Amino acid sequence: MAQKQEESSVKYNYARRVSNMKASDVRELLKVTETREIISLGGGLPAPELFPVEEIKAVACKVLEEEGAQALQYSTTEGYLPLRQWIARRLGDTEGLAIDADNIILTNGSQQALDLTGKLFLDEGDVVVCESPTYLAAISAFRAYGCRFAEVETDDDGMLPQALEQALDANPTAKLIYVVPTFQNPTGRTWSRERREALLEIAARRGILVVEDNPYGELRFEGETIPMLKSMDGQGNVICFGTFSKIFCPGYRLGWIVAEKGVIEKYGLAKQGTDLQCNTLAQREVTRFLQDYDIDAHIGRIRETYGRRRNLAIRTIEREFPEGTAITRPQGGLFLWLTLPGGLNARELLPASMEKGVAFVPGESFFPNEKVTNTMRINYSNATDEQLEKGLTILAEVVTEALQGA
Amino acid sequence: MAQKQEESSVKYNYARRVSNMKASDVRELLKVTETREIISLGGGLPAPELFPVEEIKAVACKVLEEEGAQALQYSTTEGYLPLRQWIARRLGDTEGLAIDADNIILTNGSQQALDLTGKLFLDEGDVVVCESPTYLAAISAFRAYGCRFAEVETDDDGMLPQALEQALDANPTAKLIYVVPTFQNPTGRTWSRERREALLEIAARRGILVVEDNPYGELRFEGETIPMLKSMDGQGNVICFGTFSKIFCPGYRLGWIVAEKGVIEKYGLAKQGTDLQCNTLAQREVTRFLQDYDIDAHIGRIRETYGRRRNLAIRTIEREFPEGTAITRPQGGLFLWLTLPGGLNARELLPASMEKGVAFVPGESFFPNEKVTNTMRINYSNATDEQLEKGLTILAEVVTEALQGA
Numbered sequence: 001m002a003q004k005q006e007e008s009s010v011k012y013n014y015a016r017r018v019s020n021m022k023a024s025d026v027r028e029l030l031k032v033t034e035t036r037e038i039i040s041l042g043g044g045l046p047a048p049e050l051f052p053v054e055e056i057k058a059v060a061c062k063v064l065e066e067e068g069a070q071a072l073q074y075s076t077t078e079g080y081l082p083l084r085q086w087i088a089r090r091l092g093d094t095e096g097l098a099i100d101a102d103n104i105i106l107t108n109g110s111q112q113a114l115d116l117t118g119k120l121f122l123d124e125g126d127v128v129v130c131e132s133p134t135y136l137a138a139i140s141a142f143r144a145y146g147c148r149f150a151e152v153e154t155d156d157d158g159m160l161p162q163a164l165e166q167a168l169d170a171n172p173t174a175k176l177i178y179v180v181p182t183f184q185n186p187t188g189r190t191w192s193r194e195r196r197e198a199l200l201e202i203a204a205r206r207g208i209l210v211v212e213d214n215p216y217g218e219l220r221f222e223g224e225t226i227p228m229l230k231s232m233d234g235q236g237n238v239i240c241f242g243t244f245s246k247i248f249c250p251g252y253r254l255g256w257i258v259a260e261k262g263v264i265e266k267y268g269l270a271k272q273g274t275d276l277q278c279n280t281l282a283q284r285e286v287t288r289f290l291q292d293y294d295i296d297a298h299i300g301r302i303r304e305t306y307g308r309r310r311n312l313a314i315r316t317i318e319r320e321f322p323e324g325t326a327i328t329r330p331q332g333g334l335f336l337w338l339t340l341p342g343g344l345n346a347r348e349l350l351p352a353s354m355e356k357g358v359a360f361v362p363g364e365s366f367f368p369n370e371k372v373t374n375t376m377r378i379n380y381s382n383a384t385d386e387q388l389e390k391g392l393t394i395l396a397e398v399v400t401e402a403l404q405g406a
Numbered sequence: 407m408a409q410k411q412e413e414s415s416v417k418y419n420y421a422r423r424v425s426n427m428k429a430s431d432v433r434e435l436l437k438v439t440e441t442r443e444i445i446s447l448g449g450g451l452p453a454p455e456l457f458p459v460e461e462i463k464a465v466a467c468k469v470l471e472e473e474g475a476q477a478l479q480y481s482t483t484e485g486y487l488p489l490r491q492w493i494a495r496r497l498g499d500t501e502g503l504a505i506d507a508d509n510i511i512l513t514n515g516s517q518q519a520l521d522l523t524g525k526l527f528l529d530e531g532d533v534v535v536c537e538s539p540t541y542l543a544a545i546s547a548f549r550a551y552g553c554r555f556a557e558v559e560t561d562d563d564g565m566l567p568q569a570l571e572q573a574l575d576a577n578p579t580a581k582l583i584y585v586v587p588t589f590q591n592p593t594g595r596t597w598s599r600e601r602r603e604a605l606l607e608i609a610a611r612r613g614i615l616v617v618e619d620n621p622y623g624e625l626r627f628e629g630e631t632i633p634m635l636k637s638m639d640g641q642g643n644v645i646c647f648g649t650f651s652k653i654f655c656p657g658y659r660l661g662w663i664v665a666e667k668g669v670i671e672k673y674g675l676a677k678q679g680t681d682l683q684c685n686t687l688a689q690r691e692v693t694r695f696l697q698d699y700d701i702d703a704h705i706g707r708i709r710e711t712y713g714r715r716r717n718l719a720i721r722t723i724e725r726e727f728p729e730g731t732a733i734t735r736p737q738g739g740l741f742l743w744l745t746l747p748g749g750l751n752a753r754e755l756l757p758a759s760m761e762k763g764v765a766f767v768p769g770e771s772f773f774p775n776e777k778v779t780n781t782m783r784i785n786y787s788n789a790t791d792e793q794l795e796k797g798l799t800i801l802a803e804v805v806t807e808a809l810q811g812a
Contacts, residue, residue: 011613012669013581015529015551021675048475056478060466069454072462072655108514108681115680119550123421124530140679144525145421175419207417249478251686263418269427273546274521275514279685280657 016124020143032359039391042359044185044334045382047305051249052289052298059288063281071284077272078264079106079256080283086290087242087256094218095231103258105267106278110215110255112271113241114141117176117211117257119270122147127174129167131159133337133366133375135185135213138178149368150174156328158191161198168206176209181229183216183333186366186377190331193226200229203237212240215255218247218299220332221307236260244286246334247299252282306334306381309388313380316389320396322403327378334381337363339374342403346376353398358391422530426549438765445797448765450591450740451788453711457655458695458704465694469687477690483678484670485512485662486689492696493648493662500624501637509664511673512684516621516661518677519647520547523582523617523663525676528553533580535573537565539743539772539781541591541619544584555774556580562734564597567604574612582615587635589622589739592772592783596737599632606635609643618646621661624653624705626738627713642666650692652740653705658688712740712787715794719786722795726802728809733784740787743769745780748809752782759804764797 032038063071078084084101091097107113114137122128124146130138132151139149150171153163158181168174177199181191191199203210212229230240243255257267271277289295310330317327317338324341340346346362353360363375383391438444469477484490490507497503513519520543528534530552536544538557545555556577559569564587574580585605587597597605609616618635636646649661663673677683695701716736723733723744730747746752752768759766769781789797 012615012672013527014672015525015527015532017529018526018672018675021672021679023675023678043480045480048479051475051478053470053474053478057467057470060470061463064459064463064466068459069457072457072459072657073454074449074451074651074656108685111679112681119421120424121419121421123423126421137679137682144676144679209418245480250480251478253681253683253685266418266420266424266427269424269429270550272429273427273517273543273550275518275659275681276543277659279514279659279688282685282688 040359083287107255108253110243118145127171129177136365158195180213187337188330210238216333221303223331309380316392345373446765489693513661514659516649524551533577535583564601586619593743594736616644622739627709629737715786722798751779
């Protein structure tokens with residue numbers, strides 16, 4: 001490339017979909033927080049002090065000693081068989097799913113599950129029905145395929161069935177319903193069993209596919225487990241995603257999709273053209289960890305830490321934030337959802353908050369169509385207890401000042 | 407999922423592009439060769455005995471000891487800065503490219519570079535101009551975005567400039583020209599300097615983007631180095647791909663894209679929605695290997711082995727195959743291209759060959775439109791010397807028998 005590289009004679013003639021691609025607030029925040037001393041309540045990062053570094057060192061050595069070159073070579077698109085078998089057994093044990101390894105394909109984290117789902121199901125102009133608000137990275141993954149979104153009103157128990165019916169009446173050719181029913185990102189809410197049944201009944205009656213994104217399901221620290229949509233569904237209407245990012249380490253980029261075998265074959269074709277396969281070494285290291293160590297004990301430590309931090313976050317918010325602030329009370333997962341008093345605009349508070357050293361994600365990023373501006377997502381998993389309390393106290397000051405200024 | 411899962415009430419309503427997705431011959435072969443004792447001349451696998459397993463064990467330990475949880479956490483979409491800096495320096499040293507880390511984004515192998523390029527540039531119905539034959543996984547990556555292909559006649563020195571002009575006249579809105587100019591997959595051919603200049607002149611005059619896929623460039627074991635298109639181009643007309651898969655280990659799934667900074671930003675947006683980022687641990691382990699060990703010495707061993715095997719393959723083919731067989735004589739890379747005598751159909755020989763324990767890829771997979779049926783791609787990097795000689799001898803028998811039967 002010559003020095004004059006920026007004077008290209010090429011007019012980069014991008015595909016139409018590129019006009020829909022926007023930088024994610026969260027990823028942009030992550031960049032800033034990597035270069036400055038910032039207390040981040042913004043990302044969805046796990047608590048790094050819980051990563052089992054020593055154990056991973058041991059499994060890395062063992063895999064290279066015992067499996068050698070095979071662990072560094074190309075492998076199959078679907079993923080390492082023992083790992084897919086482990087996932088199938090796990091979902092059999094925890095959710096009663098009658099599946100085997102051929103119902104599973106490994107992905108580069110859940111994000112790739114979203115992308116491959118867009119690739120398989122979405123033509124330009126297709127409609128995705130989703131919760132309002134919904135996971136922002138699902139919006140960007142699906143939007144790259146030129147889809148539109150129909151948002152469905154959601155309360156503390158999940159989508160309102162009547163609102164879902166209306167959305168489907170208005171969009172009779174909608175391709176799929178995308179939901180995060182357990183400890184939702186961004187709100188931390190969990191759908192009740194009744195709402196799950198209602199969704200499945202509506203989807204089955206209308207013959208529409210349900211995509212259940214379940215990255216946080218294992219991270220319950222309070223209340224009773226509610227079955228996954230996938231395990232309540234008798235009709236193969238549900239494709240579900242899972243990931244090792246939140247119960248193990250996100251750096252490995254290992255997630256999975258569970259679906260009928262014929263559908264998994266299609267995912268395999270899509271993944272083959274997309275990136276051939278997941279990292280071979282990563283698949284074998286994670287498998288070895290699951291064989292040699294107690295993942296449930298590890299998940300137990302995560303639950304305990306996140307539960308403690310959720311309590312601390314709620315206590316701090318109740319003590320420090322001005323009257324009129326509303327929050328959700330998640331029973332698991334990584335996030336809570338905060339509604340600001342006095343119609344304050346969360347995005348407008350971000351510069352002042354960043355200036356004082358605290359990052360959060362304005363809620364409007366999670367609404368694909370209508371912008372609700374008075375909300376913010378608070379992550380309580382990543383910062384230490386001290387940082388969390390300090391960060392929320394600072395954020396409360398920013399909010400209080402804005403309220404007084406308004 | 408209930409037992410009755412296969413009786414879904416959902417009619418899976420796939421996107422139009424799914425009808426274009428086909429299983430790659432190579433990946434399907436790989437599945438078979440994993441379960442049976444087969445001499446594979448089919449895939450594009452590196453020689454596993456050259457993987458530096460001990461050194462990788464050492465760097466894995468060091469990364470986890472010194473970088474700990476950071477190496478297991480989420481990180482940036484563009485990729486680990488020291489690794490992007492290393493690539494920029496390397497391409498400065500070897501190709502004279504005046505680039506820095508911001509001209510580079512890391513990808514899950516070159517396959518993801520292909521996919522992201524499709525995502526950024528290809529709308530349904532767009533035309534990709536390519537060599538005839540061309541890399542089959544590029545065909546599947548681009549085809550997923552609904553493009554068509556214009557194949558350009560190619561001889562031992564590269565695309566025929568006049569044929570390229572004709573293809574562009576016939577497709578004046580073609581989006582990009584995709585080429586593998588050095589040790590091409592599947593033919594092993596390398597474009598001459600003159601043909602490279604002609605391509606760049608034509609592309610610049612018409613303002614069309616050139617995508618240079620260069621996974622094998624460092625693996626020259628004979629002849630003089632010819633500069634990359636990217637380094638001959640003064641106008642920012644060329645986006646190029648590279649990968650650690652062929653000079654290090656493919657299991658890490660680490661490749662890269664080099665382009666102007668504004669274009670890399672777009673790739674970053676596309677990758678963010680696609681899979682967030684590459685494996686954090688892999689990026690740091692590869693970086694540490696490059697810092698602690700001599701990659702050039704390692705590449706030297708690969709070159710020596712592949713050069714020896716290329717010689718062995720040519721000798722064996724010349725000795726064993728029937729008269730009328732033609733082959734290319736690659737000066738580097740992993741593949742040679744064999745044209746069968748008597749108009750034999752390579753795909754029809756595959757069952758007999760597999761039966762006798764030898765896999766190859768029929769050449770027709772590498773032609774997106776017109777099917778040339780009397781060719782096959784021979785990989786000489788993966789099998790041991792003994793297997794290679796034996797495999798080619800068996801394949802020669804299969805060809806001879808078919809010729810006698812015809």
